[in-house]
Every structure is written in structure tokens, then in C-alpha cells.
Amino acid sequence: MYEFHPYFTNDGSVGLYNPDFDDIYHSADGALTEAYEKFIYPIDFDTLLAKDNIRVLDICYGIGYNTKSFLNFLLEKIKFSKKNSKKLIIENNNIETIHTNNILSNNKRKINSNSTTYNSTIYTDNIFSKISIKALDNDKILSYLSPFIKTGEKNIDNKNLNFEYKQVDKYLSKQKSKNLKKIDKLINYLIFDKIAHNNPDFRCNDELSAILTSKVFKKYFDSNFSALYKKINYKGIHLSLLNAFITFLHNIYYKYVSNWYKNRLKTYKLDNVNFSLEICDARQSIKNDNLTYDVIFLDAFTPSKCPCLWSYEFFQLLHEHLNEDGMILTYTSSAAVRSAMIEAGFYIGKIYNKTSDKFIGTIAVKNKSLIKYELTEDELGLLKTTAGIFYRDENLTGLNEAINAGRNLEIKNSDRMTSSQYFKHCKEIK
Numbered sequence: 001m002y003e004f005h006p007y008f009t010n011d012g013s014v015g016l017y018n019p020d021f022d023d024i025y026h027s028a029d030g031a032l033t034e035a036y037e038k039f040i041y042p043i044d045f046d047t048l049l050a051k052d053n054i055r056v057l058d059i060c061y062g063i064g065y066n067t068k069s070f071l072n073f074l075l076e077k078i079k080f081s082k083k084n085s086k087k088l089i090i091e092n093n094n095i096e097t098i099h100t101n102n103i104l105s106n107n108k109r110k111i112n113s114n115s116t117t118y119n120s121t122i123y124t125d126n127i128f129s130k131i132s133i134k135a136l137d138n139d140k141i142l143s144y145l146s147p148f149i150k151t152g153e154k155n156i157d158n159k160n161l162n163f164e165y166k167q168v169d170k171y172l173s174k175q176k177s178k179n180l181k182k183i184d185k186l187i188n189y190l191i192f193d194k195i196a197h198n199n200p201d202f203r204c205n206d207e208l209s210a211i212l213t214s215k216v217f218k219k220y221f222d223s224n225f226s227a228l229y230k231k232i233n234y235k236g237i238h239l240s241l242l243n244a245f246i247t248f249l250h251n252i253y254y255k256y257v258s259n260w261y262k263n264r265l266k267t268y269k270l271d272n273v274n275f276s277l278e279i280c281d282a283r284q285s286i287k288n289d290n291l292t293y294d295v296i297f298l299d300a301f302t303p304s305k306c307p308c309l310w311s312y313e314f315f316q317l318l319h320e321h322l323n324e325d326g327m328i329l330t331y332t333s334s335a336a337v338r339s340a341m342i343e344a345g346f347y348i349g350k351i352y353n354k355t356s357d358k359f360i361g362t363i364a365v366k367n368k369s370l371i372k373y374e375l376t377e378d379e380l381g382l383l384k385t386t387a388g389i390f391y392r393d394e395n396l397t398g399l400n401e402a403i404n405a406g407r408n409l410e411i412k413n414s415d416r417m418t419s420s421q422y423f424k425h426c427k428e429i430k
């Protein structure tokens, strides 16, 4: 049986615990809140949405919060004018909608609205049709569960978990978040649809069925999606019939999706988003990919638990796959990761979180002007200590244990200061 350990995080979204790593997949303070704060708010949407094609790479897709938040963020901000043209106005990286009588035929244009002058850009074309998202994860069942996961749960009940509560209790703050975060169901429909069409073994997967029908997990799933899955879960179709089946599946799928959703999907043209999920080792997939990306989400487990996705060689690979004005976003502030990024040729900066007034992650870019918050002298100094010795994975095929062992040996043989010696030294000279 597949090991699945869900619980509710403080913002009403589902979080996961991994007993093998004794680690949590998401912030217990709010899995979705974390996705927004670390991966979505730092994006420069003004520049991004001005592009003809927008390519996003979601490394370590898991249950898909980063992809979902990205789409949800856009969906929430797009409103319709009488003429049914979409107007998305972006100011200082805060997206808001305003009303104007201008009917815009261009892709984008600077506008004046009412008496206020907005030095902003309006987008009237279909935002979603230019978005391609490629999601990578090596855990098939987890990724296949992504469209079923419920968000915005009001009655956060962490009783009767299928693992010891104390494993996650240590991460949960006592204060429940006031803002329940929710993903529009439409996005889950989109992901369900795309996975069902592009990943043939999705529809007849015994492990997936067992989890979806288990009473223990029922409260974590949207019952509409579990019901929909039951309808399409036909076994025994020969591969040669697959094409016919895909049409068949599509018909069944659309038969059971309510008209309300069908209409909304069509109106927003959300189904124009090109979403694909690849079940793979992210390193191999990116090696074989010849596309470049505008935004890369890097959401691997903590560096010491999954060093293969934080090595110098992996960042060299990402450097080849990032557009000149693109950015890599990640939650970690690890010195080993930051020094590997710099060594691979990136400029790096910090992610600022308004709510907590703290810096919460790292941005890596090729164009230095995209960095809003640079590292301080002290933070840069830390990269020169043993903490800044990065992970090596020469052929991008190493096992996590071997990569860790290699780094530990390098630290042992290094004559660099340790981080605690460095902090002591910094205190003394201040």
C-alpha cells in the first residue's frame, strides 16, 4: 500500500508528512500560504505577462500547490468587462482590476482611466492560452492525487491521523491562520483533465483507487473528484485502443462535469493552459529537455535530505534552461545552495515576506536587475564558511547518501571557518 500521510495545516490546506525522511512536505503554518508567499508573490508578473509565451517548470510538483497557486493567482485577478475582454492591470507587482471604457484591441497598452492616471498595462489577450506548465515529480501516486486534494477546510480536524500526531504537532503553531486559503475547483478540473489525457495509467490505478476510496483519507479529498474518478476508472483497455479511449474518456469526463464548470472553463479559456505532468527523476528529465523557462519553482525536500536537487551540477543544468529574464524561486536560504547557485553563474537575492516582515527564501536570476533584495555582507560571508561548501553530483546520477557523504568529506578536509566560528567572529567585530 502506498504510504500517504496527510493532515490539515493551519490555513485549511492539506499538508503531508514523510516518515522515511521524518520531514514535512509543506509549511505546517499553511501549505498553500507558503506556496503563495515563496513562489508566487515574488514573481514579476508585469514582465512575465507581457511575454508571448510563458513557460513554467515546477520541479517537485508533489500535490501541485505551486502550479495551482500560480493559476489561481491569475484566475482570481481576471475580471470581465461588458465586452467580455479580460483586463488585467498590474501595478507595482500587485495585480488589481480597474474599470475603464476603453475597448482594447492591442495586446497591451498604457491607459488613463477615469481621472486617475495608471502607469499600468492592460492585457486583453487570453492570458491562459500562452501559459505552458511542465510539472516534474518522481512520486507518481502523490502527483496523481493532486487534483483530488481539498483546500479551504474550515473544520481543521487532525484527529485519527494514520501516523503519530506528535510528528507534525511540533511544526504546527498554536495560532490558526485567519485566512483560509482556497484553490478554485476549476484548476483541479483542469489538472484532472490534463493528467487523465496525458498519463494513460491514471485512470486504472489500483493504488490511487485504494487511497481515494479509503475512509481514513476521505476528508482530505473533494468528493466530486473522487466520484468523477470512479466514473472513468475502467480497467483492461488494450493500449491499441488508447486513442479511442481518450475520446471516450473525454466524453465521460464532460458528461459528469457540471455545466457551471464547463462554462467557466470555456469562458476563462483555462483549458487552454498547456499543463503536463512527467513522473521522473527531475535531473534526467531536464537533461533531456531542450526548452528554456521563464519561471522555475524548485521545491525539493531540505538540502540535506535531497541533495541531488541542490547540487552545483544541477544548478548548472538549470542555468542552461532559464531564460535571460527568468527566475528560479525556492524556499531555502541554505548557504550550500546559495553558493552552488553563484558558482553556476546566477545572481542571487532574497525573498521578502510582507506579513512576517522576514526574508524567507532565495531567487536565482541571470539578469541582476531582477534582484530586489540582495544578500548582506554577513550573509555573503557565510557562503565562504564550511556551510557554503556545496553538494556535488558530477554526472547528475548520484544517490542522496553518496552526495551527502562527498560533501561531509569535503567539509572535514576543509580549512574554512565553520559557521559558528564565523558568527562569533561577526559579533566580536561589531
Ligand SMILES: C[S@@+](CC[C@H](N)C(=O)[O-])C[C@H]1O[C@@H](n2cnc3c(N)ncnc32)[C@H](O)[C@@H]1O
Residues within 6 Å of the ligand: 024, 025, 026, 059, 060, 061, 062, 063, 064, 065, 066, 136, 137, 138, 139, 142, 280, 281, 282, 283, 299, 300, 301, 306, 308, 309
Ligand atoms: C517538498 S515536496 C514538494 C511539495 C510540492 N511542491 C507540493 O506542492 O506538494 C518534495 C517533492 O520532491 C519529490 N522528489 C524527490 N526527489 C525527486 C527527484 N529526484 N526528482 C523529482 N522529484 C523528486 C517528492 O516526491 C516530493 O513530492
